[in-house]
Amino acid sequence: MTRQIIVGNWKMNGTSRDSQALVEALLAGLPATVPDIVTCPPFTQLALLADKLKGSPIALGAQDCHKDVSGAHTGDISPAMLTDLGVSYVILGHSERRQEHGELDETVREKAVAATKVGLTPIVCIGETEDQRESGEHFDTLGWQIKGSLPDNFSGILAYEPIWAIGTGRAATEDEIAETMKFLREELVRQFGEAGKTVRILYGGSVNAKNAASILSIADVAGALVGGASLNAEAFLSIIGAASAA
Numbered sequence: 349m350t351r352q353i354i355v356g357n358w359k360m361n362g363t364s365r366d367s368q369a370l371v372e373a374l375l376a377g378l379p380a381t382v383p384d385i386v387t388c389p390p391f392t393q394l395a396l397l398a399d400k401l402k403g404s405p406i407a408l409g410a411q412d413c414h415k416d417v418s419g420a421h422t423g424d425i426s427p428a429m430l431t432d433l434g435v436s437y438v439i440l441g442h443s444e445r446r447q448e449h450g451e452l453d454e455t456v457r458e459k460a461v462a463a464t465k466v467g468l469t470p471i472v473c474i475g476e477t478e479d480q481r482e483s484g485e486h487f488d489t490l491g492w493q494i495k496g497s498l499p500d501n502f503s504g505i506l507a508y509e510p511i512w513a514i515g516t517g518r519a520a521t522e523d524e525i526a527e528t529m530k531f532l533r534e535e536l537v538r539q540f541g542e543a544g545k546t547v548r549i550l551y552g553g554s555v556n557a558k559n560a561a562s563i564l565s566i567a568d569v570a571g572a573l574v575g576g577a578s579l580n581a582e583a584f585l586s587i588i589g590a591a592s593a594a
């Protein structure tokens with residue numbers, strides 16, 4: 349059984365005080381056996397949390413990065429700046445960035461290449477809209493997103509997040525997730541050969557303390573990308589506990 353990975357994406361939430369309190373509660377409540385755990389606060393909290401999490405089982409992730417190492421990109425953060433702070437993972441191509449910032453597959457791929465070069469593990473997000481699922485275009489969409497967003501020799505993590513399940517409280521059903529995981533694995537192997545067999549695939553979209561155990565037990569689900577529930581220590585610890593037991 350592959351070790352599971354639980355990633356908390358705090359999105360645009362958290363003052364210094366909130367972040368410290370949340371991380372302290374997480375560290376105090378961790379079970380003896382833990383899965384891989386990553387917490388992705390806003391950029392503004394990374395330095396503070398790098399210090400707090402040093403030597404702990406919780407790794408630090410960022411929610412995005414630029415594709416260049418440095419240069420005239422006002423307001424952006426480079427992958428090297430993240431490793432400089434002790435960050436190990438970076439979420440790329442989240443649907444909120446694709447939708448709100450018009451981020452394209454090609455940009456996501458370039459960011460994944462740049463992140464990998466400096467030693468970050470990219471967590472590349474893909475997912476279909478509700479319309480695409482209802483009209484039966486979801487697998488085509490996911491296939492194109494894999495082709496466009498993942499670089500050759502991709503060695504990161506793929507996160508499947510149906511857009512209609514994000515923040516809605518309506519997670520995909522176990523059957524939908526199982527069927528999609530099977531498709532994604534086949535597609536990864538079709539596009540990347542042997543290397544496609546080892547990419548870890550996460551599910552994201554309304555994962556919570558109640559549904560985590562059943563979602564994490566679905567074949568080929570290697571963990572979860574958690575939004576809302578990662579802001580609540582008790583809920584996130586329950587999900588971590590479910591991953592330890594999976």
Ligand SMILES: O=C[C@H](O)COP(=O)(O)O
Nearest residue numbers: 357514515553554575576
């Ligand atoms: O990155 C996390 C996802 O967008 C899921 O968010 P959610 O757990 O609030 O649905």
